Amino acid sequence: MSDVEIQSAVKKYGRFTAVDSLDLTVSGGEFVTLLGPSGCGKTTTLRMVGGFVRPTSGRIRISDEDVTDKPPQKRKVGFVFQNYALFPHMDVARNVGFGLRMANRERSEREKRVAEILSMVRLGHLSDRMPSQLSGGQQQRVALARALIIQPSVLLLDEPFGALDKQLRDHMRVELRELQRSLGISTLFVTHDQDEALSMSDRIVVMSEGKAAQLGSPSEIYERPNSKFVAEFMGHSNIFDCLVEDVSKDGASISLNGVGFFTNSPSARKGSRMTAMIRPENIEFADSGEKRGDATVAATVAGMEYLGSTVQVTLSLEAGISLVARQTNTESATGSKLRTGQNVAVRIPPEAVRLL
Amino acid sequence: MSDANQKFKAWWLLSPTLLLYSLTFLLPVLLLVVMSFAKFENSVTEFGFYLGNYRKVFGDGITLLIFWRTVKLSVYITVACVVLGFPVAMVMRRAGPRGRLWLLFFIVSPLLTSIIVRNVAWVLILGRSGIINDTLREWGLIASPLPLMYNSFGVVLAVVHVYMSFMVLPIYGALQAINPSTEEAAASLGASPLRVFWFVTLPQSLPGLAAGCTLVFILSMGVYLTPVIMGGNFVVTLPMLITDVVRNQYNWPTASAMSLMLLVAIGAMVLVSSVVQKFGGRH
Numbered sequence: 001m002s003d004v005e006i007q008s009a010v011k012k013y014g015r016f017t018a019v020d021s022l023d024l025t026v027s028g029g030e031f032v033t034l035l036g037p038s039g040c041g042k043t044t045t046l047r048m049v050g051g052f053v054r055p056t057s058g059r060i061r062i063s064d065e066d067v068t069d070k071p072p073q074k075r076k077v078g079f080v081f082q083n084y085a086l087f088p089h090m091d092v093a094r095n096v097g098f099g100l101r102m103a104n105r106e107r108s109e110r111e112k113r114v115a116e117i118l119s120m121v122r123l124g125h126l127s128d129r130m131p132s133q134l135s136g137g138q139q140q141r142v143a144l145a146r147a148l149i150i151q152p153s154v155l156l157l158d159e160p161f162g163a164l165d166k167q168l169r170d171h172m173r174v175e176l177r178e179l180q181r182s183l184g185i186s187t188l189f190v191t192h193d194q195d196e197a198l199s200m201s202d203r204i205v206v207m208s209e210g211k212a213a214q215l216g217s218p219s220e221i222y223e224r225p226n227s228k229f230v231a232e233f234m235g236h237s238n239i240f241d242c243l244v245e246d247v248s249k250d251g252a253s254i255s256l257n258g259v260g261f262f263t264n265s266p267s268a269r270k271g272s273r274m275t276a277m278i279r280p281e282n283i284e285f286a287d288s289g290e291k292r293g294d295a296t297v298a299a300t301v302a303g304m305e306y307l308g309s310t311v312q313v314t315l316s317l318e319a320g321i322s323l324v325a326r327q328t329n330t331e332s333a334t335g336s337k338l339r340t341g342q343n344v345a346v347r348i349p350p351e352a353v354r355l356l
Numbered sequence: 357m358s359d360a361n362q363k364f365k366a367w368w369l370l371s372p373t374l375l376l377y378s379l380t381f382l383l384p385v386l387l388l389v390v391m392s393f394a395k396f397e398n399s400v401t402e403f404g405f406y407l408g409n410y411r412k413v414f415g416d417g418i419t420l421l422i423f424w425r426t427v428k429l430s431v432y433i434t435v436a437c438v439v440l441g442f443p444v445a446m447v448m449r450r451a452g453p454r455g456r457l458w459l460l461f462f463i464v465s466p467l468l469t470s471i472i473v474r475n476v477a478w479v480l481i482l483g484r485s486g487i488i489n490d491t492l493r494e495w496g497l498i499a500s501p502l503p504l505m506y507n508s509f510g511v512v513l514a515v516v517h518v519y520m521s522f523m524v525l526p527i528y529g530a531l532q533a534i535n536p537s538t539e540e541a542a543a544s545l546g547a548s549p550l551r552v553f554w555f556v557t558l559p560q561s562l563p564g565l566a567a568g569c570t571l572v573f574i575l576s577m578g579v580y581l582t583p584v585i586m587g588g589n590f591v592v593t594l595p596m597l598i599t600d601v602v603r604n605q606y607n608w609p610t611a612s613a614m615s616l617m618l619l620v621a622i623g624a625m626v627l628v629s630s631v632v633q634k635f636g637g638r639h
Contacts, residue, residue, distance in 0.1 A: 052540055072543040079544040085537035089559045098555075099545035150545060 001064060002027040003154045003186035004049055009058035011044050011210075018044040020210035021058070026154065029184035031177070035197040036207035037233065042190045043158055045207070049188060050079045050156050063153040073102075078147030078155045078185075082162050084139045086131040092118070092142050093127040099150035117145045121179070137168050144176070148183070155180065155187040161196065173200060194234050198222060206230050227356055228275045237324040238278035244268045244355070251350050257319035259297065263353035275356040280312070282352030283325035285338070286345040296345040299323070301338045313338060315346060385619070392612035401608060409613035419597065423617060426594040429508060429583075430576035434523075436516045437572045438565065441523035445564075448524070449531045463525075466518045475585040478514045479505065482586075506588040514586045519575055523568035530564025531557070563633045570629040574622050594618055 004026040011019040019041040026032045034042035047053040048060055051072035059068045067075050086095050093114050100110045118124045121141040131139055140160060147155060160176070161169040177200050180187050191197055197204050198218045206213045206221060206229075214221055214230045225231035231239055242254045242261075252268035254261050254276060261276070268274070286296050302322065303314040308329070315323045325346065338344065395406040413419045448459050466474060481487050482504035489501040504510055534557065542556045543549075558565075580595040587593075594614060601611040 050540075050544055052543075072540065073546050073548055075544070076546075077544055079541065081537040081541060083535065083537060085535055085541040087538055087542070087556060087560075098542065098547075102542075102546035102551060146541070146545065 002061070003063060004188060005059075005061040005064075006045065006049065007059040007061065009045065009048055009055045009060065011041070011048060011053060012056045017210050019048070019055070022207075022210070022212055024205060024212070024215075026186045026188055029181070029186055031180060031187045031189065031200060031202045033189045033191060033197040033201040033204045034207055035191060035194060035204050035233075036213075037192060040207040041210040042192075042207050044210075046156050046158055046188060046190045049154070050077055051075045076150060076152050078150065078152035080140075080143045080147050080155070080157045080160045082159045084131075084143040084160075084163075086139055086142055086146070088131055091128050091130055092123065092134070095131065095142055096127075096145045096149055098146060103150070113149060117149050121145045136164050137172060140164065140172060144179070148185075152185070155185050157187065157189045159191055160189075161191075161193075169196075176200075206233060208233075224354070225277070225356060231275075231277050231356060236277055237280060240276050240278075240321070242274055242276040242355075244270055244272050244274055246270060252355070254353070254355070256321055259317060259319050259321060261348055261353050262350045263355060264350040265353060265355040267355050277354045277356060278323065278348060279352050279354070280324045280326035282349060283315075283323065284347040284349065285325075285327070286347050296347045299344055299346050301340050301342045301344060304338060304340055315344070388612045388615055388619075391608055392616050394609040394612075396607050396609040399606060406609075409610045412610060413613045413617060419594075419614060419617075422592055422597050423594050423614075423621075425592070426577060426618075427621060429511065429591070429593060430573050432508065432512050433515050433519065433576040434569050434573045436512060437520055437523035438569065440516065441520055441568065442527055442565075444520075445524050445527040445531055448528050463521045467521055471518075471581055474518065475514060475582060478510070478517075478586060482510055482513070505586050506590045508587075508591055510586040511583045511591050514582050515576055515579055518582070519572045522571040522575060526564040526567040526571065527561060528564070530561040530567075534560045566629045566632040570626055573625050577618060577622055577625075 002025045004024070006022055006024040008021045008023055009019055010017065010021055022041070022045060024032070024045075034045055036042045044053055048055050049062070051067065051070060051074075055068065059066055061067065062075055062077065072079075087098065090098070093111075096118060097110045097114045100113060105113075114127070115124065118127055121144060123138060123141055123145065126134065126138065131142065134142065143160070157176075161172055164172060173196060189197075189200065198221075201218055203216065204218055204221045205215045208229050214226045216224075221230065222234050225234055225236070228239055240256045242256045244252050245255050245260070246253045247268050247270045251262055251264035252270075254263060254268070254274075256276065261278075263276070297317060299315040299317050301313060302316040305312040305314070306329075311327050311329050313325045313327065315325055317323055323346075390403065391401075392409055393403075393405050393407070395402040395404060395408060444459065444463065448456050451459060479486065483489070484501040486504070488504060489498070492498045493501070538560070539552050539556050542552045547555060578595055579593070580599065583591050583593050583596060594617070598611045598614045598618075601607050601614065
């Protein structure tokens with residue numbers, strides 16, 4: 001039993017392929033995010049599930065029923081649009097009750113369920129307001145209530161937080177996730193914001209050029225990106241081409257432009273050219289008092305960026321390699337006391353280096 | 357204090373327009389009101405407060421009849437423009453930029469043609485021995501020519517042709533302002549295309565529809581040359597009657613009373629339309 005099944009869906013616009021043979025299954029109250037830069041096909045995919053875009057080939061199934069040829073009104077999906085798309089000429093209660101009215105439910109039942117769902121999203125007191133009189137967060141909740149009242153098999157969310165300011169966005173994120181969990185409704189969520197995807201999802205599909213570049217849990221996607229594209233998109237900064245020089249049972253030694261590193265990443269093949277990713281938060285600064293192990297590298301501080309809770313240090317290594325390190329901004333942290341131009345020794349532990 | 361100053365300065369910017377409007381609109385209307393209470397006897401106009409013109413306009417049986425015919429004709433024209441124009445506006449909204457430009461050109465083209473040329477062309481098409489009647493007769497489909505002009509039909513058709521753009525453009529503007537996602541949202545909530553139109557598209561386009569109806573109705577109430585040519589003497593409208601009273605009887609006072617009748621009717625229409633635009637569409 002799956003709530004949504006996308007089977008090798010393809011969408012072509014003339015010679016441009018927006019979605020290229022995508023497969024995805026969402027079931028059992030899962031929260032799945034389609035993540036990617038604009039133009040990667042994530043919204044087209046969501047709109048195919050919603051019935052607004054007809055796939056060029058492939059099938060869409062909702063609740064184990066093939067809906068590929070069905071119009072949106074026959075699909076029973078709850079769609080929340082980027083700009084909420086509330087009916088500006090109807091008050092909150094009528095907006096929310098619209099789906100029941102289209103289903104020809106009796107007035108008394110409609111009123112009861114509208115009241116129920118409005119109190120669930122904590123808007124019971126605003127039922128006779130017009131959408132233009134509501135704040136962004138309130139409009140968002142109305143849109144959500146309107147989509148949920150038809151008891152859809154799946155909730156489809158198209159960048160629903162795009163129009164909110166940061167604080168409200170963080171708040172709505174938690175609220176939406178709690179509501180979704182308590183209703184146990186399978187959800188397909190579209191966003192280009194990796195923080196949003198990481199914090200909310202059970203699974204993430206990173207999309208690139210219409211294809212699923214990687215599919216996995218938030219920690220898999222963030223910690224073990226399978227390609228340079230995913231690594232870069234997830235906000236990793238230290239990505240280099242490298243040569244695997246030697247492989248042993250403990251790990252591998254690699255060379256970036258002649259600078260040697262050691263990694264315990266399992267995927268190394270001797271003699272191959274690979275992409276190495278070094279996690280900024282794992283780079284350590286060796287204190288002068290500390291004994292210098294073989295894993296230290298000499299570097300010059302090229303720049304410091306103060307980010308509040310963290311400090312980002314840009315390091316310049318020999319052979320023109322530029323490395324970004326991130327340190328928690330605490331009293332004791334060495335990184336936060338550095339000066340531009342200072343020479344430092346940095347230690348890059350084997351587990352910080354990942355081969356893609 | 358400075359706020360009040362600001363306002364005062366802003367008002368000054370309107371003064372050239374205000375002056376122009378006072379001279380060309382307010383003053384003539386005022387004259388019209390004064391004139392409508394003047395007495396016209398033996399070709400002599402005598403100013404005063406004389407109600408005879410209004411008594412005549414409302415009591416002679418014919419003026420009121422012609423007034424209602426004019427209103428009815430204007431309503432027909434307006435309704436025809438809505439029925440024909442709304443779909444055009446919908447197509448324009450969906451069309452690509454090129455298609456939209458072509459449609460716009462077709463809709464506006466009658467306005468770019470001389471009124472005489474346009475009406476003569478209609479006579480050539482709709483007349484007793486016009487293209488339509490000649491063709492149908494040649495094919496043996498009809499024995500005698502169809503009455504396509506010198507009646508309300510011909511007048512409505514020719515007027516709709518010119519004024520269509522005044523209906524299509526405001527509706528198109530209103531449709532263009534609708535967020536297409538609201539229609540998609542309605543569909544995903546179970547509304548069939550017809551119900552999407554009825555519950556979501558139409559209510560949101562009401563301001564444009566009201567504006568279009570107002571424009572077309574007002575213009576139709578005052579249209580003169582087209583009924584003269586297309587209706588012959590068989591479709592007499594209030595503007596034709598007013599012209600006749602002024603030109604052939606030199607009776608400015610009665611003509612003024614008739615004109616005010618027309619003005620009040622138009623004012624009422626504007627009032628209704630502004631109410632619709634303000635509250636219309638709200639469920």
